[in-house]
Amino acid sequence: MASTKSGWVTFSWIMFLLAGMLNTLYALAALGRREYFPAEGVLYDAISSHGWIWLIIGVLQIVIAFTISKRLPFGAIAGITLSVIGATTWFFYMLYLPQSGLVMILLYAAVIYGLAAHLDEFGAA
Numbered sequence: 001m002a003s004t005k006s007g008w009v010t011f012s013w014i015m016f017l018l019a020g021m022l023n024t025l026y027a028l029a030a031l032g033r034r035e036y037f038p039a040e041g042v043l044y045d046a047i048s049s050h051g052w053i054w055l056i057i058g059v060l061q062i063v064i065a066f067t068i069s070k071r072l073p074f075g076a077i078a079g080i081t082l083s084v085i086g087a088t089t090w091f092f093y094m095l096y097l098p099q100s101g102l103v104m105i106l107l108y109a110a111v112i113y114g115l116a117a118h119l120d121e122f123g124a125a
Contacts, residue, residue: 005071005121006114006118006121008113008114008117009068009071009095009114009115009118009121010069010106011110011111011114012050012068012079012106012110012111012114012115013065013066013068013069013075014065015021015107015110015111016061016064016065016068016079016111017062017066017081019058019061019104019107019108019111020057020058020059020060020061020062020063020064020065021058021088022058023054023057023058023060023061023084024055024058024059024062025058026053026054026058027050027051027052027054027057027058028051028055029051030048030051030054031037031051031052031055032095055111056086057082057085057086058076060082061082061086064078064079064082067078067079068115071122071123072122073122073123075122076115076119076122079111079115080112080115080116083108083109083111083112084108084112084116086104087104087105087108087109087112090104090105090108091105104118
């Protein structure tokens with residue numbers, strides 16, 4: 001395990017935690033206030049399924065953010081995997097939310113870089 005901690009890994013887990021918190025809030029809004037979301041902007045058949053899926057993803061992101069902060073190898077691999085899934089999903093949202101989609105894809109790309117380039121801090125390289 002590396003003796004120094006990278007700022008990129010710190011950035012990655014903080015951004016992952018924020019993404020998880022925002023996705024959880026987004027999911028709760030989808031479950032509680034359906035009028036906030038246009039029906040054509042939802043990737044799933046029902047807004048409630050949309051909310052439950054994003055609630056699960058948001059909670060997973062929060063848990064994985066803490067494993068990344070502890071520099072656990074599982075956290076790095078799970079963080080990269082979930083970031084790829086998140087960036088891919090936001091790519092499909094870009095039709096309806098182009099600015100938000102671009103920002104989220106770039107943030108997920110930075111998280112992927114921060115984790116993948118510094119795997120030695122996790123003892124996985």
